[in-house]
Amino acid sequence: DDSVKSDCVVSPPPCTKSKYRSYDGTCNNLKKPLLGSSNTPYRRLLPANYGDGISSPPLSKSGQPLPLARYISTTVYPDIPLKDPIWTLNTMQWGQIITHDLALLKTTGSDTCCANDNSTKDEKCWPITIPPLDIMSLVSNTKCMSFLRTDTDRDGKCVEGNQPAEQINSVNHFLDLSIVYGISDESHKQLRENKGGRLIVEQRNDQDWPPHDPTNPTCLGKEKKEACYLAGDTRVNQNTQLTLLQVILLREHNRIADVLFKLNPHWDDETIFQEARKILIAQHQHISYYEMLHIFLGKKELVKEKIIYETEGFVNDYDENVDPAVLNEHSHAAFRYFHSLIAGHLKLVLESRLSFSKVRLSSWLNRPSILEEENNFDDLSRGLATQSEYLADAFHTSEITQFLFRGNNTFGKDLKATDIQRNRDHGLARYNDYREYCGLKRAKTFWDLLGSMSPLVVFKLSKIYKNVDDIDLSVGGSLENHAKPAMVGTTFLCIIKKQFYRTRVGDRFWFENGGETGFTLDQLKEIRKSSISRLLCDNSHNVKLMQPRGFEKISLINLPTSCNNLPAVNLTLWKDPVP
Numbered sequence: 001d002d003s004v005k006s007d008c009v010v011s012p013p014p015c016t017k018s019k020y021r022s023y024d025g026t027c028n029n030l031k032k033p034l035l036g037s038s039n040t041p042y043r044r045l046l047p048a049n050y051g052d053g054i055s056s057p058p059l060s061k062s063g064q065p066l067p068l069a070r071y072i073s074t075t076v077y078p079d080i081p082l083k084d085p086i087w088t089l090n091t092m093q094w095g096q097i098i099t100h101d102l103a104l105l106k107t108t109g110s111d112t113c114c115a116n117d118n119s120t121k122d123e124k125c126w127p128i129t130i131p132p133l134d135i136m137s138l139v140s141n142t143k144c145m146s147f148l149r150t151d152t153d154r155d156g157k158c159v160e161g162n163q164p165a166e167q168i169n170s171v172n173h174f175l176d177l178s179i180v181y182g183i184s185d186e187s188h189k190q191l192r193e194n195k196g197g198r199l200i201v202e203q204r205n206d207q208d209w210p211p212h213d214p215t216n217p218t219c220l221g222k223e224k225k226e227a228c229y230l231a232g233d234t235r236v237n238q239n240t241q242l243t244l245l246q247v248i249l250l251r252e253h254n255r256i257a258d259v260l261f262k263l264n265p266h267w268d269d270e271t272i273f274q275e276a277r278k279i280l281i282a283q284h285q286h287i288s289y290y291e292m293l294h295i296f297l298g299k300k301e302l303v304k305e306k307i308i309y310e311t312e313g314f315v316n317d318y319d320e321n322v323d324p325a326v327l328n329e330h331s332h333a334a335f336r337y338f339h340s341l342i343a344g345h346l347k348l349v350l351e352s353r354l355s356f357s358k359v360r361l362s363s364w365l366n367r368p369s370i371l372e373e374e375n376n377f378d379d380l381s382r383g384l385a386t387q388s389e390y391l392a393d394a395f396h397t398s399e400i401t402q403f404l405f406r407g408n409n410t411f412g413k414d415l416k417a418t419d420i421q422r423n424r425d426h427g428l429a430r431y432n433d434y435r436e437y438c439g440l441k442r443a444k445t446f447w448d449l450l451g452s453m454s455p456l457v458v459f460k461l462s463k464i465y466k467n468v469d470d471i472d473l474s475v476g477g478s479l480e481n482h483a484k485p486a487m488v489g490t491t492f493l494c495i496i497k498k499q500f501y502r503t504r505v506g507d508r509f510w511f512e513n514g515g516e517t518g519f520t521l522d523q524l525k526e527i528r529k530s531s532i533s534r535l536l537c538d539n540s541h542n543v544k545l546m547q548p549r550g551f552e553k554i555s556l557i558n559l560p561t562s563c564n565n566l567p568a569v570n571l572t573l574w575k576d577p578v579p
């Protein structure tokens with residue numbers, strides 16, 4: 001049954017026909033109420049490929065272990081900083097917002113497992129080995145990086161027999177701003193002010209900030225006064241610009257709630273809250289699908305695949321037979337390709353758009369306090385819309401391949417090595433299998449890859465892997481030439497398209513649907529005016545100018561203009577006609 005939960009709760013909850021979404025995603029699908037809900041498995045496009053057919057990491061065709069993930073990372077993905085000529089850091093950062101809204105692999109236990117200590121005895125421990133000639137080995141004598149295997153449906157002992165393990169997504173699978181609102185009734189409750197439809201904020205220096213989180217492990221060990229935030233998602237503090245966008249979304253909720261309260265003083269807290277939530281989720285879906293995704297995937301492709309529509313009307317494409325769940329291949333290989341967009345330094349930018357300073361990414365991971373210092377919040381907001389993201393390619397900033405979460409140490413973790421190890425942890429089928437699935441020809445030899453990769457890349461692969469069938473999806477897919485205008489090769493494009501189709505068509509509350517869960521047509525037209533630029537304008541402290549298209553760099557055809565000139569959602573359309 002596809003509605004079996006990781007904790008063996010098989011009986012679906014009773015569903016009322018609520019106008020609003022639940023927090024955990026249950027009852028979005030009325031026929032199968034658990035579809036897409038928190039703590040249910042990712043889905044797969046192709047059957048799993050485990051070493052033992054059940055859950056152990058895969059081996060190479062020859063039966064030998066696959067080449068070390070860290071070795072692949074250092075040999076294939078060096079730090080060559082090539083800037084994107086068109087798209088801003090906002091594009092990368094919104095991509096991570098979409099990611100965190102859709103999925104979070106579930107792990108239990110402490111994330112300190114390395115071959116050097118006893119913790120490796122934990123069956124979930126599968127450290128990333130560092131080869132002897134690696135810079136981390138040579139300079140600081142580090143032998144491994146901690147890696148915890150993802151929890152699966154087999155852990156709960158709810159799966160019988162030899163059924164292959166399926167990993168658990170601990171957040172709900174819908175694009176519903178669970179990062180702002182929480183993933184269950186309990187996690188949601190802690191965020192509510194219970195007045196005026198607002199979310200809890202703390203005021204400092206004339207600005208609103210998320211509340212302090214006393215329990216999040218990333219906040220432990222911080223001085224009591226140091227900001228460390230609570231939000232709908234536990235990763236809120238992970239990196240500076242991610243936290244910035246989370247604060248923007250939180251403030252936007254309260255801004256909308258305050259306007260709705262003025263328009264409809266007779267509404268109670270819950271009504272204001274749910275209406276504000278519905279508007280913000282709609283803005284998010286609109287910005288993600290209509291302003292951002294075409295940058296990654298190309299507009300024509302999105303229209304052709306019915307992921308977006310060229311219409312001013314409703315789009316009633318909800319299909320209860322479409323499973324909205326996040327695909328394992330999407331979250332753990334294809335979409336992670338965009339880790340290569342990450343910039344190692346974040347620019348602080350003045351209203352004149354002069355950049356006067358920058359901060360190092362790895363110095364501020366899990367340390368959001370930097371946002372509250374001086375004018376950093378505004379300067380970094382402008383930075384997001386001014387600075388280039390990096391090109392989608394096979395190069396990664398060493399800030400994430402050598403120094404990720406380094407804290408006070410010389411080195412930290414390696415995100416690309418983690419991505420490769422995770423691909424194997426989840427037993428994703430091989431790159432060659434997905435080539436075939438996505439309409440490319442299966443490669444019999446390495447040289448058959450030449451049609452989709454550069455000769456240098458094919459040469460490297462042939463030196464690293466023994467057999468072309470051994471190539472990991474997250475490696476092969478990330479090395480393909482782009483299927484232009486998409487920023488990604490054919491195989492990943494095919495996987496990502498499938499994801500974003502399911503995410504919209506499998507969501508009964510999709511913002512463009514008319515009917516009882518939707519908006520009036522006039523309201524929908526207002527939602528379609530929302531933009532990343534206006535969102536940053538309205539919710540930063542003192543940013544006065546933004547270019548109209550905030551994912552696109554400033555140019556003669558995209559000049560900064562007064563924030564007031566940018567289209568805005570007219571909330572008076574939400575005035576109750578019959579108070």
Ligand code: HEM
Pocket residue numbers: 092093094095096099103104105238239330331332335336338339341342400415418419422
């Ligand atoms: C500074 C920016 C970012 C940092 C520091 C970061 C870091 C991470 C880390 C540490 C993980 C967990 C790795 C694991 O244990 O397997 C992860 C997962 C992931 N990242 Fe990123 N990331 C960033 C930006 C992005 C962007 C821009 C995208 C895509 C546009 C992205 C897509 C993903 C996806 C899809 C996952 C898997 C999510 C899941 O299902 O659990 N990330 N990232």
